Amino acid sequence: MITETGRRRRPKELTLEQIGERAGVSRSTVSRVLNDHPDVRPEVRDRVTAVIRETGYRPNQAARALVSSRTGLVGLVMVTEVDELFGDPYYSALVNGIRVGCAEHDLIFAMFPAFGPDGSSDMLSPQITQGFVDGVIVTAGPRSDQLISTLRDRGQHAVVVGHPADDRDLVRVDVENRTGSAMVVAHLCGHGHRRVGFVGPTPEHRFGAERLDGYRAALDAAGVEVDERLVHLDHPDADGGYRAATALLAERPDAIYAATEPMAEGTYRALAEHGLRIPRDVAVASFDGIPRGPRLEPALTTAVQPVFDVGRTAVDLLVGHPDPPTLVVLPTTLRLGASCGCETRPDPST
Amino acid sequence: MITETGRRRRPKELTLEQIGERAGVSRSTVSRVLNDHPDVRPEVRDRVTAVIRETGYRPNQAARALVSSRTGLVGLVMVTEVDELFGDPYYSALVNGIRVGCAEHDLIFAMFPAFGPDGSSDMLSPQITQGFVDGVIVTAGPRSDQLISTLRDRGQHAVVVGHPADDRDLVRVDVENRTGSAMVVAHLCGHGHRRVGFVGPTPEHRFGAERLDGYRAALDAAGVEVDERLVHLDHPDADGGYRAATALLAERPDAIYAATEPMAEGTYRALAEHGLRIPRDVAVASFDGIPRGPRLEPALTTAVQPVFDVGRTAVDLLVGHPDPPTLVVLPTTLRLGASCGCETRPDPST
DNA sequence: TTGAAAGCGCTAACAT
DNA sequence: ATGTTAGCGCTTTCAA
Numbered sequence A, B: 001m002i003t004e005t006g007r008r009r010r011p012k013e014l015t016l017e018q019i020g021e022r023a024g025v026s027r028s029t030v031s032r033v034l035n036d037h038p039d040v041r042p043e044v045r046d047r048v049t050a051v052i053r054e055t056g057y058r059p060n061q062a063a064r065a066l067v068s069s070r071t072g073l074v075g076l077v078m079v080t081e082v083d084e085l086f087g088d089p090y091y092s093a094l095v096n097g098i099r100v101g102c103a104e105h106d107l108i109f110a111m112f113p114a115f116g117p118d119g120s121s122d123m124l125s126p127q128i129t130q131g132f133v134d135g136v137i138v139t140a141g142p143r144s145d146q147l148i149s150t151l152r153d154r155g156q157h158a159v160v161v162g163h164p165a166d167d168r169d170l171v172r173v174d175v176e177n178r179t180g181s182a183m184v185v186a187h188l189c190g191h192g193h194r195r196v197g198f199v200g201p202t203p204e205h206r207f208g209a210e211r212l213d214g215y216r217a218a219l220d221a222a223g224v225e226v227d228e229r230l231v232h233l234d235h236p237d238a239d240g241g242y243r244a245a246t247a248l249l250a251e252r253p254d255a256i257y258a259a260t261e262p263m264a265e266g267t268y269r270a271l272a273e274h275g276l277r278i279p280r281d282v283a284v285a286s287f288d289g290i291p292r293g294p295r296l297e298p299a300l301t302t303a304v305q306p307v308f309d310v311g312r313t314a315v316d317l318l319v320g321h322p323d324p325p326t327l328v329v330l331p332t333t334l335r336l337g338a339s340c341g342c343e344t345r346p347d348p349s350t
Numbered sequence C: 001t002t003g004a005a006a007g008c009g010c011t012a013a014c015a016t
Numbered sequence D: 001a002t003g004t005t006a007g008c009g010c011t012t013t014c015a016a
Helices: A016-023 A027-034 A042-055 A061-068 A089-104 A125-129 A142-154 A177-190 A206-221 A238-249 A261-273 A307-320 B016-023 B027-034 B042-055 B061-068 B089-104 B125-129 B142-154 B177-190 B206-221 B238-249 B261-273 B307-320
Strands: A002-004 A073-078 A108-113 A135-139 A158-161 A172-175 A196-201 A231-234 A255-258 A283-288 A301-304 A327-330 A333-335 B002-004 B073-078 B108-113 B135-139 B158-161 B172-175 B196-201 B231-234 B255-258 B283-288 B301-304 B327-330 B333-335
Touching: A016 A027, A016 A042, A027 A042, A061 B061, A073 A089, A089 A108, A089 A307, A135 A142, A135 A307, A142 A158, A158 A307, A172 A177, A172 A307, A177 A196, A177 A206, A177 A255, A177 A283, A177 A301, A177 A333, A196 A206, A196 A238, A196 A261, A206 A231, A231 A238, A238 A255, A238 A261, A255 A261, A261 A283, A307 A327, B016 B027, B016 B042, B027 B042, B073 B089, B089 B108, B089 B307, B135 B142, B135 B307, B142 B158, B158 B307, B172 B177, B172 B307, B177 B196, B177 B206, B177 B255, B177 B283, B177 B301, B177 B333, B196 B206, B196 B238, B196 B261, B231 B238, B238 B255, B238 B261, B255 B261, B261 B283, B307 B327
Parallel strands: A073 A108, A073 A135, A135 A158, A158 A172, A172 A327, A196 A231, A196 A255, A255 A283, A283 A301, B073 B108, B073 B135, B135 B158, B158 B172, B172 B327, B196 B231, B196 B255, B255 B283, B283 B301
Antiparallel strands: A108 B108, A301 A333, B301 B333
């Protein structure tokens, strides 16, 4: 029967009441069975379970959400152009981690793209997820600062991945950008390099500033004076790395620390164009180590950040929503390749 | 005040009732304002709107969904490993289309990854989305057949993109695989090629079978007898294309139609390894034309499928949910490159 | 044009 | 161990 213009109602869904009827119990008992409440006679439980299975009954999520104020949904809001999103192995790894985290907590995971191909941002996204999800995960970045503020203002359960401009009063997961960076640069210094260039992101990317800090600290520790002419900042992608490295080469560095792997990719390109060999003419090291990231030849020496664990941890924090807001920092590990000048060893793993 | 173990309740959300109180009207009136009901005095409407803005009130989605049986959410269920998902420009284009379609209909768009890195499928996904979304979009493929059946059984609003094994009673969007394929192959024949090889997906991918059909039809129409030894099927990715093309080369084709662009990429590799030049030694044409797909040199002649429009159309169908279930087939267009032997023209567009 | 009241399907406190 | 009952916050008749 047509009830609205051109629409027909779907076959009426079953309700708890009706399941109860068929099983000869009240709706409360069915509810108890559904929610694994202990106080149900096994015999009754089986009877109810059977009816539920037979009928294919699914509880109404809206009603559940209304009364319990939780949906069991976790959202990842992605403030990135869709085209950038797909093809970014960082997100791939992060999403894998979040997926697993959600599974462990019996949560459902949904991704909300918040940027169109035209760059049209949904300023709606906070409102959007508001109400639909129990909590949201957002990655920090220049484009998500606004969103993060809004989330905080609204008091929404949220976990921020990375370091936003305003980090007050936020539950966050981050990686050891500074320490990891210092570790890699120290390694380059250990190879005897003194003119170590820095190719990294512009400072509105706070992880870039942190990695630069680490670079400085490591040089300091190695007794090398930091030469600001060796520091070149640009957009944290391959093209940015190419530009920064090209500019840097005029300073004749004997090693380059590219603070993201896409930038390392650009650095490789710049070096190749100048006929410089890695690591013989210029050693290179980087930061990221993301699965399915750029595969470079010679293999990059890099600080590996545990993106998968970051995702999983984000979910843990969302579930625990620690009070007061907590920051969890995950450690990085050094992965040696040939790019820094270490002997190429037959690598048994991938 | 702690109300549950370790959790504190969030600041109580405002309700319609309270907004009404502050505005000096009943909750019904506020509801009317919220839903753009005409029967509200402008003066009252303004007053209410003001209170809503001041308070930052957001209606409770669960309550709304409960009473209206709709959430305003559209879900894309992605039955693909996350790592495959990210990095697949097809999804990128499709998601862009869906996003725009949803925006046009004032719907919120969420993506549900249904496959883990370990290949663990969520057989839950139908139940998952059930209740959370008003409708789901699913891409057809060997891995989603099960899901699609379940969706149909449950009578969920769903739109299938592509051609699943069992296509009964489904609202679908698809592209002209057969016709588009025939168009490309006819073009190859127009260049005088007679030994046109087919490199395409194994038949469990129905779009592959359809493209093979088109290939046969075009040869037929050109008066060329189909030589089954020129037909090589494999996995529809670059490696599959490489294997199929390598096998095919033993038959000395003078042209190859690679039925997907990743397979064309593999075909290029195989040809290069054999020292064969495109198009001089072997002409190549393909099917897909997805933005940000493989960039090949020489540029591919290809049947372009309108993936963005597919996404947008899927949303339209979801909203219209035509009864009886309808199939919409979108046309492909021929994009000429140099790979088929056409003169290379300076391409003014990208 | 507005308010009062019913009820969507569920959970949980209370009663038995 | 199970049933009864009271809402959760909203939309939507129905009256006024």
